[in-house]
Amino acid sequence: MQLSLWLALAGAGVLISFTPGAGAINTMNNSLTSGFRRSIWGILGQQAALIVHIIVVALGVGVLVAGSPVLFNVIRYAGAAYLVYLGIRLILQKPGSQRDPTMPVTREPARSMFRRGFWVNLLNPKALVFFLAFMPQFIRPEQPLLPQYLVLTVTVVLIDVVVMWFFFAVAAKSFQRFTNTARGQLILNRTFGVLFVTVALLLALVH
Known part of the structure; x- marks a missing residue:
């Protein structure tokens, strides 16, 4: 891949990663509830x-999904339902007692964080449609395809990891003081719960 093309790919990747969505909300919530370092497990799942x-x-296969309204809608509504589930679970979650501000609120297993991050991103068929429009811009069919796809994948993944971890996860730390009290935890849980439900509604209703 030519340097100029890769720079364009990197620039597009940065813009995509900074676009707020369920992944960003999930990352910030993980950072608040499990700590900055452990939030990486959710990011890796994503x-x-x-x-x-x-x-x-x-x-x-993405062409088939994009071209089949039934299959597209099944995945879309499944994704929306999963985000609603996450949102309601946060809204109903009871806050813990007052804690040491230097310690995270919970110690959710890394596997659980990874799994949730995976499903949050996977159950979004619009990502497939986006990549259908995005990827051809940076793939030259007359050149070997595998190296190009590898470069594209590594570039997009690394950029997203950096943005999620060092922007959204770090940004969440500014709200860390709220997790020191039961009332603060309740406010944060309900805030992120509402955000998950809002993203779910956008996913389900916006075409």
Whole structure:
């Protein structure tokens, strides 16, 4: 891949990663509830789903999903339902007692954080449609395809990891003081719960 083309890809990747969405909300919530360092597990789960999206599009399956309203809507509503579930669970979650501000509120297992991040990103069919429009701009069919897809995947994943971890996860730390009290935890839980539900509604209703 030519340097100029890669720079364009990197620039587009940065813009995509900074676009707020369910992944960003999930990352910030993980950072607040489990700590900045451990939030990486949710981010890695999101990247695993992103890689699946890229593979699906590269294999041509994404065209079938985008071209089938029924299949597209099944995935779309499943994704929206999962986000609503996450949102309601946060809204109904009872806050813990007052804690040491230097310690995270919970110690959710890394596997659980990874799994949730994976499903949050995977159950978004619009990501498939986006990559269908995005990827051809940076792939030259007359050149070997595998190296190009590898460069694209590594570039997009690394950029998203950096943005999620060092922007959204760090940004969440500014709200860390709220987790020191039961009332603050309740406010944050309900705030992020509402955000998850809002993103779910946008996913389900906006075409």
